[in-house]
Amino acid sequence: MGHSAPELKDKSLFIEKSYINGEWVGAQSGETFEVHDPATGKLIGTCPELNTSDVTKAIEAATAAFPTFRNTLGRERARMLRRWYQLMMDNADDLAKLITWENGKPLADAKGEVNYAASFFEWFSEEAPRMYGDTIPASVPGNRVITMKQPVGVCGLITPWNFPAAMITRKIGPALAAGCTVVAKSPAETPFTANALAELAHRAGIPKGVVNIVTAHKNTPEVGELITTHPEVRKVSFTGSTNVGRLLMKQASSTIKKVSWELGGNAPFIVFDDVEDLEVAVNGAIASKFRSSGQTCVCANRIYVQKGVYDEFAKRFAEKVKGFKLGAGFEEGITHGPVIHERAVNKVHEHVQDAISKGAKLAIGGEKASALGPNFYNPTVLTGMTKEMLLASEETFGPVAGLFPFETEKDVVDLANSAEVGLAGYFFSGNVRRIFRVAEAMEVGMVGVNTGLISDVASPFGGVKQSGFGREGSKYGIDEFTTIKSVTFGGMGEPLQA
Numbered sequence: 001m002g003h004s005a006p007e008l009k010d011k012s013l014f015i016e017k018s019y020i021n022g023e024w025v026g027a028q029s030g031e032t033f034e035v036h037d038p039a040t041g042k043l044i045g046t047c048p049e050l051n052t053s054d055v056t057k058a059i060e061a062a063t064a065a066f067p068t069f070r071n072t073l074g075r076e077r078a079r080m081l082r083r084w085y086q087l088m089m090d091n092a093d094d095l096a097k098l099i100t101w102e103n104g105k106p107l108a109d110a111k112g113e114v115n116y117a118a119s120f121f122e123w124f125s126e127e128a129p130r131m132y133g134d135t136i137p138a139s140v141p142g143n144r145v146i147t148m149k150q151p152v153g154v155c156g157l158i159t160p161w162n163f164p165a166a167m168i169t170r171k172i173g174p175a176l177a178a179g180c181t182v183v184a185k186s187p188a189e190t191p192f193t194a195n196a197l198a199e200l201a202h203r204a205g206i207p208k209g210v211v212n213i214v215t216a217h218k219n220t221p222e223v224g225e226l227i228t229t230h231p232e233v234r235k236v237s238f239t240g241s242t243n244v245g246r247l248l249m250k251q252a253s254s255t256i257k258k259v260s261w262e263l264g265g266n267a268p269f270i271v272f273d274d275v276e277d278l279e280v281a282v283n284g285a286i287a288s289k290f291r292s293s294g295q296t297c298v299c300a301n302r303i304y305v306q307k308g309v310y311d312e313f314a315k316r317f318a319e320k321v322k323g324f325k326l327g328a329g330f331e332e333g334i335t336h337g338p339v340i341h342e343r344a345v346n347k348v349h350e351h352v353q354d355a356i357s358k359g360a361k362l363a364i365g366g367e368k369a370s371a372l373g374p375n376f377y378n379p380t381v382l383t384g385m386t387k388e389m390l391l392a393s394e395e396t397f398g399p400v401a402g403l404f405p406f407e408t409e410k411d412v413v414d415l416a417n418s419a420e421v422g423l424a425g426y427f428f429s430g431n432v433r434r435i436f437r438v439a440e441a442m443e444v445g446m447v448g449v450n451t452g453l454i455s456d457v458a459s460p461f462g463g464v465k466q467s468g469f470g471r472e473g474s475k476y477g478i479d480e481f482t483t484i485k486s487v488t489f490g491g492m493g494e495p496l497q498a
């Protein structure tokens with residue numbers, strides 16, 4: 001068990017402070033919180049336990065920076081984001097090591113995350129100079145109407161630990177492209193990746209006060225309340241669980257902020273009998289279910305397989321899971337890492353036990369892998385799942401695949417849509433009419449057809465129902481950080497003067 005601290009090429013990227021108004025600061029109280037490696041439980045370092053008075057300073061810095069930053073040219077902001085992107089790529093190895101260290105995902109996955117995260121800066125550097133308005137034919141004689149897109153103002157950003165870099169860049173990229181300034185509350189489990197990003201922002205010449213990264217652990221609720229109620233914060237963008245989203249939405253209503261919520265999922269993954277290539281479907285399900293050890297909001301949670309291919313699918317699926325190599329993310333050949341903390345291990349185990357107690361069969365796994373470290377759970381496959389089991393209605397967020405048999409298209413779409421949430425959904429079929437029928441019927445924000453991986457900066461990311469609203473990435477992502485102003489010109493439209 002265990003590995004030593006990773007060697008960074010640039011040691012100055014490991015920072016145990018918060019970044020406010022262009023400076024690295026501690027909490028005024030001097031308080032700190034500890035951050036632990038999920039693979040070993042060992043201490044990584046500490047970060048400032050900021051309180052509302054500290055975070056008020058960050059909001060004031062962002063407020064002070066906004067009037068100048070909003071008036072920079074889109075082209076200038078594009079160059080800043082491009083420089084930040086380039087610095088991420090230049091420091092990709094170190095960023096990946098920080099991600100693996102504090103999140104636990106295998107190093108190869110962490111490298112993938114760095115590319116994914118940086119792609120949001122690259123993409124939005126290209127959007128920044130293209131905040132076009134419209135010219136609108138008015139319905140009042142003599143009037144002319146144009147629109148302009150303007151930055152919404154200071155943005156409060158709150159993100160989770162499962163993608164320590166990408167969840168932050170997916171918000172900061174469009175915010176800065178639009179001309180907004182930000183206060184980002186980094187996750188208490190993974191603050192060091194966020195701090196390294198802030199250091200790179202500094203080196204990229206992003207003006208002071210434009211990007212502020214604040215850290216807190218036990219003070220998170222009060223800091224969250226400040227961010228969601230402070231009158232100078234005009235927009236809140238949150239990624240995390242539906243329950244916390246509900247609370248933040250209530251708080252943000254006090255000052256009617258513009259909000260976007262990227263909340264929990266419980267993705268259905270459907271394999272129809274008419275699938276063209278069962279092996280591709282098995283691989284798609286493996287990739288979707290076990291990405292980041294099942295800890296992504298778009299991970300398949302309920303795998304529905306039609307009766308004609310169920311047994312063969314289950315056999316091949318379990319066979320592939322047998323081939324996984326579980327261990328600490330820095331170790332050679334590891335395919336899957338730990339989950340984030342003990343609470344997560346316990347939740348996963350509860351879902352497994354509940355399913356077994358209600359008649360599911362264990363194909364593989366089903367136990368904690370405590371010999372590897374405190375937060376390891378053996379990748380698990382359960383067959384014979386039914387809708388009464390916890391896993392059917394709750395997001396597991398861990399390495400457990402439950403395979404549900406089904407008979408008809410109508411049955412399975414009803415089951416898929418029975419969830420309160422609707423983030424991602426997937427299905428495999430070779431029938432083009434069914435493909436359109438089912439894609440249109442699924443109550444989710446994102447559908448994968450014949451693929452288990454849908455994440456792409458170019459594709460709008462977001463949910464429906466209790467998975468929230470708002471879209472990140474893509475040509476729509478910048479809209480979340482802008483307001484549309486209409487300008488009406490009266491007394492126009494006279495005939496040409498002779």
Ligand SMILES: NC(=O)c1ccc[n+]([C@@H]2O[C@H](COP(=O)([O-])OP(=O)(O)OC[C@H]3O[C@@H](n4cnc5c(N)ncnc54)[C@H](O)[C@@H]3O)[C@@H](O)[C@H]2O)c1
Nearest residue numbers: 159160187188220221224239240241244262263264265297
């Ligand atoms: N839809 C998406 O894009 C998306 C992406 C990633 C994760 N998620 C969801 O996030 C969840 C996993 O993350 P989690 O368990 O850390 O979620 P969580 O909601 O507990 O925490 C998310 C973030 O919110 C912070 N937070 C918690 N309580 C807060 C409060 N009262 N005020 C302010 N901030 C608060 C946490 O510190 C963390 O940084 C899953 O449900 C997953 O589906 C959704």
Ligand SMILES: O=CCCC(=O)O
Nearest residue numbers: 162295296297298455
């Ligand atoms: O966990 C949620 C985000 C995952 C992704 O962007 O692919």
